[in-house]
Amino acid sequence: MNNTGIKDNKSINSIDSITNMAFNLRLKSPALTIKYATTAFSLAKKTNYLNGLGEACRVIGIGESYLNNYEKALDKYLEAILYFEQTHNFNAIGKVYNNIGNLYLSSDYDKALEYYTKALQIAKKYQAKPEIARLYVNIGIVEMKKKNFSEALEKFQLSTQLFKEINAPDLIVTCMQNQGEAYNYLKQYQKAETILQEAFTKAQALNLNVTIANINLTLSNVYLNQSKFDKAEKTLTNGFEYARNLDNRDLQNDYNYAFYQLAYKKGDYKTALGYLKQNFSQDSAYYRQSFSKRITLASDLFVQLENRTxxxxxxxxxxxxxxxxxxxxxxxxxxxxxxxxxxxxxxxxNRSNTELTRLNIEVSKQKEHADLLNRYLEEKIDERTKDLKVKNKRLSEYSLHLSHQIRGPIATLKGIVYLQENSMIDQEECIDLIKKCVFNIDEEIISMSKTLNDNHGLNPDKI
Structure with missing residues (x-):
């Protein structure tokens, strides 16, 4: 579908593998996520693998967001969109919209929901179950922050079902943590504690450090709401170590604020004040306002990018x-x-057809003329044939008559010759008799020819 920029499948698979590994480390070590994704970016750049460049930027942005470097995260998300635009990879662009929505989650719920909705539309179009499930989680978090807890739980349950279908245990744990937080807001503390403890056990088994830190923070709030101060302090202490190891500034601030609430509820106001001072000498409202300004400035850059696109x-x-x-x-x-x-x-x-028609007419005329000539010749031949038959018949009659007329004189000649041979007649008498027979034969022939010519139109000279 998309032009990746390269044809080396081995290089593509290697780069994608490194990027996927970096993404899977986001809940364990965001720093490693950034490190490996940067390596994948360098490899993709050498081979001009555009989709690989985009995905590496997106994963780097995710790592930066987990370390609360929101400006860097947004820069990487915008860079990812530039690469994905070149390959028309709208499915990946939808993922980036989801990531940008996460940046707004702490400052502008409506803006976050706007990007989540855009991303969800794309994910549904491409039937991308993992993305749909993640978006339901994020939309549920927005609903929870807007105190629409029933809607939030509904989205978390949908996400959990989808994560089970695609076999994503780490994301199932994230859903459980969010459900526990929703039950805490609904003051269903027993449900919240049960599901959070189960989530904590699964997160430890999967070594999900970021998720463990968030679960402990939520679980400590459950204990604080029930005035279980010892459990709350133990949970906070455990979770704060994860937050400090992760070098997550916002998460550490949230833990300091939770320690402040614990000390305040226990009546230890001096300690509570110390936690507030540790929280970067600024209260939560000022911190949120500062972040809101920074994310708004970055948002303007994104709008410019969209306009340019x-x-x-x-x-x-x-x-x-x-x-x-x-x-x-x-x-x-x-x-x-x-x-x-x-x-x-x-x-x-048409001209050829006209000429052919004319030639056909000419041929037809010649054929008619030939037919007439043939008929004329046939008639002449018939006439000649009939005439020849008549003449042949007459000749036969003439021959028969002639042979009959001359047979007598010839027989006489034969008798004279016989007499002469046997010396029964003298020579002079023999000659006279022979002359007489010859003249008789000649007269018979002349007489017969004249008769045939006069009566039948025969020309003896042409027979």
């Missing part, structure tokens, strides 16, 4: 429209040329 899209659309126009014009010109060629071809075909 929109302008780039408009320019790209204009270029596309221009290209489409000239492409359409070219296609139209080609179609016009094709139509002209078809018209010319049709005209040529």
């Amino acid at each position: 929109k302008n780039e899209r408009i320019i790209a659309q204009q270029k596309y429209a221009t290209t489409l126009f000239w492409s359409s014009a070219t296609v139209a010109a080609l179609l016009a040329a094709l139509v002209c060629l078809l018209i010319i071809n049709i005209k040529r075909t």
Whole structure:
């Protein structure tokens, strides 16, 4: 779907593997998350793997956010969007919207909800269950901060079900911690304590240090609300060590404030005041206001980025429209040329058909003439054949008659020759008889020829 910028699948898999490892470390060691994601970014840059660059920036931003470096986190999120925009990876952009919503979570609930909603729409479009589940968690947290606890619990339950389907035990623990916090606000302390203790056990098994610190903080609030000061102090002490090891400034401030509440409720006001001084000599309201200003300034930068992205899209659309126009014009010109060629071809075909029709007519006329000539010749041949038959018949009759007429004189000649051979007749008489027979034969032939010629139109000279 997206142009990654490279074709080396081995490099892609290696970079993605490092980035995933960095992401999975976010709840254990955000510093390691930043370290490994930075390594993945360097590798992706060498191979021009655009999606890898975007995801590495996003994970670095997540690590910075867990260390409360919100300006750095937002810079990385904006950089991630730039890379994802180039590959049209809208699913990944939705993840970044979720991350930006997390930055607003402590200062502007409506703004956070706005980004969560945008991210949820994209996640549902691409049917990304992990992202949908995370967004339900975040939306539930917003609802809880707005004191809509029933809606928050509903979202947490939906998230838990989805996390079970995709087998994400670390995120299930996060949901349990949020549910415990919601039950605490609802003053259902027994439910809250039970689910938080179960979450704590699972978080320890998974070595989720950030989650353990948050669970302990929530659990200490449950104990404080029940005036179980010993349990609260023990839980706070344990959780503060995690917060300090994580170097999480906001989490340490939250623990200092919880220690202040514990000391205040126990009536130890001097100790309570000391915790307030430790909290960076500023109360919670001032800290939230300061953060709000910083995140607002960063938000302005993000708006500018969005506007620039929109302008780039408009320019790209204009270029596309221009290209489409000239492409359409070219296609139209080609179609016009094709139509002209078809018209010319049709005209040529018509002329050819006309010429063929004329030739067919000429051939038909010649055929008729040939037929007439053939019939004439056939008639002549028939006439000649009939005439020849008649002449042949007459010749047969003439031959028969001639042979009959001359047979007698010839027989006489044969008798004279016989007499001469046997010396039964003298020579002079023999000659006279022979002459007489010859003349008789000649007269018979002349007489027969004349008869045949006069009566039957025979020409003896042409027979």
